[in-house]
Amino acid sequence: MAERLAGKRIFLTGAAQGIGLAIAHACLREGAALFLVDRDAALLAQSVADLNAPDLNAPGRIGSASADISDRAAIEAAMAQASASIGPINAVINNAGINVFGAPLESSDDDWQRAFDVNVKGAWNCCRAALPAMIAAGGGAILNIASTHSFTIIPGTFPYPVAKHALLGLTKSLALEFAGKGVRVNAIAPGYVQTQKTLDWWNSFPDPAAARAATMALHPGGRIATPEEIAMAAVFMISDETPFMTAACLMVDGGLSTLQHG
Numbered sequence: 001m002a003e004r005l006a007g008k009r010i011f012l013t014g015a016a017q018g019i020g021l022a023i024a025h026a027c028l029r030e031g032a033a034l035f036l037v038d039r040d041a042a043l044l045a046q047s048v049a050d051l052n053a054p055d056l057n058a059p060g061r062i063g064s065a066s067a068d069i070s071d072r073a074a075i076e077a078a079m080a081q082a083s084a085s086i087g088p089i090n091a092v093i094n095n096a097g098i099n100v101f102g103a104p105l106e107s108s109d110d111d112w113q114r115a116f117d118v119n120v121k122g123a124w125n126c127c128r129a130a131l132p133a134m135i136a137a138g139g140g141a142i143l144n145i146a147s148t149h150s151f152t153i154i155p156g157t158f159p160y161p162v163a164k165h166a167l168l169g170l171t172k173s174l175a176l177e178f179a180g181k182g183v184r185v186n187a188i189a190p191g192y193v194q195t196q197k198t199l200d201w202w203n204s205f206p207d208p209a210a211a212r213a214a215t216m217a218l219h220p221g222g223r224i225a226t227p228e229e230i231a232m233a234a235v236f237m238i239s240d241e242t243p244f245m246t247a248a249c250l251m252v253d254g255g256l257s258t259l260q261h262g
């Protein structure tokens with residue numbers, strides 16, 4: 001069967017673990033070349049070594065750099081390095097993100113700054129570093145990993161959902177600005193996913209097992225997503241299988257956000 005991402009050269013952030021690492025595996029399987037970015041240098045090196053395992057047939061298709069996406073200069077440098085190592089970037093997956101959760105009136109300026117620096121400005125830094133070459137080449141694809149928090153609010157998680165709403169705004173805005181240049185800009189909104197971030201969230205409660213059970217009970221199917229299930233959607237959105245889809249956000253939440261509690 002033809003590889004669905006043959007010819008894609010993808011700049012992928014937050015690739016060292018969780019959803020990002022699952023996306024890396026899925027994109028490699030589908031024939032893409034990848035440039036992986038994460039601020040955790042040690043974990044990134046380990047993940048790159050795993051992805052270079054002989055059975056994954058990846059030699060020559062993986063480059064990487066440790067960088068903080070909120071640092072514009074570091075991302076400009078990483079994009080130049082990406083282009084030199086795997087060729088001009090024609091796809092960006094903005095996956096890196098952080099939880100900053102609290103009560104609005106107890107949150108600090110620093111909380112607000114961190115939430116927006118990583119979850120919004122970080123994605124914008126990667127987009128603006130990649131867009132000139134994409135436009136010059138006649139097009140490209142950008143995918144932002146948003147969240148159900150881009151639509152609805154869980155009280156006590158401020159300002160994370162404010163930033164995730166803004167990431168959706170960035171998605172729509174860039175989609176319209178660059179539609180005439182052949183660049184598609186879309187988002188995926190995962191619900192809860194089995195990652196370290198979700199474990200940390202459960203562990204922040206006095207009774208983590210009860211918190212986990214409560215999360216499962218919210219879901220019509222009684223379970224949350226695996227990172228691989230989000231990666232499957234990412235492959236579809238970044239591929240050429242959906243050429244007229246732009247400014248869209250695909251919900252991948254097991255029905256969570258459609259359920260009305262009676």
Ligand SMILES: NC(=O)c1ccc[n+]([C@@H]2O[C@H](COP(=O)([O-])OP(=O)(O)OC[C@H]3O[C@@H](n4cnc5c(N)ncnc54)[C@H](O)[C@@H]3O)[C@@H](O)[C@H]2O)c1
Pocket residue numbers: 013014015016017018019020037038039040043067068069070095096097098099118122145146147148189190191192193194195196197198
């Ligand atoms: N896990 C979930 O339930 C869930 C649900 C909806 C949306 N999301 C979103 O999916 C994305 C990935 O989440 P995850 O659960 O896999 O997270 P994770 O914490 O497991 O992994 C995130 C990775 O991003 C890296 N990272 C964080 N900040 C960075 C920065 N400033 N620069 C470079 N790298 C950075 C981390 O080092 C880490 O390796 C995030 O944007 C998150 O908001 C997650």
